Amino acid sequence: MSAHWSQFWQTTKTLNSFSASENAFGYRGELLAFWQQQFSNLGANAQVVDLGTGNGALALAAYRYATQHHLNALVHGVDAAAINPCAVFADEANIVGDLRQIQFHPECSIEAMPFKSGSVDILLSQFALEYAECEPAVAACARVLAPKGRLVAVMHHQASDIAYDCAAGLKVIAAFLYGSNFQHDANQLLSLATSAATAEALSLANQQLLQSVSAIEQQLRNELEQEWFGFVMQSFAPLFININTNHQVRFKALLKQLVATYQRLTDQHRAALNQESIVLWVDAFKQQQLDACYEELVIDKQLFGWVLKVSR
Numbered sequence: 001m002s003a004h005w006s007q008f009w010q011t012t013k014t015l016n017s018f019s020a021s022e023n024a025f026g027y028r029g030e031l032l033a034f035w036q037q038q039f040s041n042l043g044a045n046a047q048v049v050d051l052g053t054g055n056g057a058l059a060l061a062a063y064r065y066a067t068q069h070h071l072n073a074l075v076h077g078v079d080a081a082a083i084n085p086c087a088v089f090a091d092e093a094n095i096v097g098d099l100r101q102i103q104f105h106p107e108c109s110i111e112a113m114p115f116k117s118g119s120v121d122i123l124l125s126q127f128a129l130e131y132a133e134c135e136p137a138v139a140a141c142a143r144v145l146a147p148k149g150r151l152v153a154v155m156h157h158q159a160s161d162i163a164y165d166c167a168a169g170l171k172v173i174a175a176f177l178y179g180s181n182f183q184h185d186a187n188q189l190l191s192l193a194t195s196a197a198t199a200e201a202l203s204l205a206n207q208q209l210l211q212s213v214s215a216i217e218q219q220l221r222n223e224l225e226q227e228w229f230g231f232v233m234q235s236f237a238p239l240f241i242n243i244n245t246n247h248q249v250r251f252k253a254l255l256k257q258l259v260a261t262y263q264r265l266t267d268q269h270r271a272a273l274n275q276e277s278i279v280l281w282v283d284a285f286k287q288q289q290l291d292a293c294y295e296e297l298v299i300d301k302q303l304f305g306w307v308l309k310v311s312r
């Protein structure tokens with residue numbers, strides 16, 4: 001699963017995956033306050049591990065909290081993807097200095113995390129643990145947790161706004177990639193425009209492309225789907241104006257990016273948990289002789305996810 005995540009983390013200047021704009025440089029507001037509360041009983045010299053860290057948003061929040069409270073914590077971030085947050089943020093002095101204090105473990109799965117048994121004081125996860133296979137991941141967490149160790153995971157909820165947005169994105173992107181003539185008609189127009197095609201042939205190709213885009217637009221059922229449609233069209237539309245040979249190359253690159261977005265959304269959709277499936281995670285931890293409980297997490301008055309809390 002990790003090639004598309006590797007590409008995303010290496011090429012996107014965002015610390016975390018689900019909010020590119022105001023949260024791109026780390027968690028803020030109520031979500032940050034939630035996490036700071038979880039850090040409030042960190043001991044000195046605590047060993048902290050952020051599971052599925054991405055570009056390290058949560059690891060960074062933990063490191064900054066520990067530093068501000070003069071706790072000499074050692075913060076790790078593991079991810080199955082080939083992450084390299086320090087390279088991505090190399091020119092962001094305020095961030096990279098702190099990222100360099102975190103030990104990142106790229107291409108490292110939760111299931112095979114390399115920490116000594118009983119050595120980790122707190123395992124953290126924001127939208128990552130649930131991407132792993134439940135039983136091996138739970139066994140790995142149980143193995144590394146210290147005698148008074150804890151795990152706090154914020155997990156995707158099937159009824160959250162994030163999940164609805166994800167479903168809308170999947171529907172719209174699938175229509176562009178797999179459920180319409182968009183790719184065929186766009187390729188046709190781009191290649192005709194860079195050959196000695198007649199004005200009539202060009203006009204026909206243009207009309208066909210407009211029709212396939214309009215057929216996708218007619219399938220949109222709500223604001224979220226309209227937003228995704230706008231997002232996709234915003235990147236493709238400039239390619240069909242003043243067309244030159246570079247546009248064909250650019251079109252291929254944009255399609256590749258869209259496929260990667262589709263794959264990440266597919267992972268996210270599969271990872272989202274309903275009540276029954278969060279209970280399976282709780283039971284799996286209990287089977288490892290750990291205490292486990294869950295509740296819903298509301299951020300800014302909206303259902304954001306599940307919180308799973310585990311302790312030894």
Ligand SMILES: C[S@@+](CC[C@H](N)C(=O)[O-])C[C@H]1O[C@@H](n2cnc3c(N)ncnc32)[C@H](O)[C@@H]1O
Nearest residue numbers: 005016017052054079080081109110126131132
């Ligand atoms: C939605 S992103 C979350 C990243 C980050 N925690 C954040 O808040 O933005 C999910 C991450 O989990 C990673 N991941 C998925 N399965 C994993 C596994 N079994 N072990 C380690 N990382 C995994 C993916 O590579 C991806 O970077």
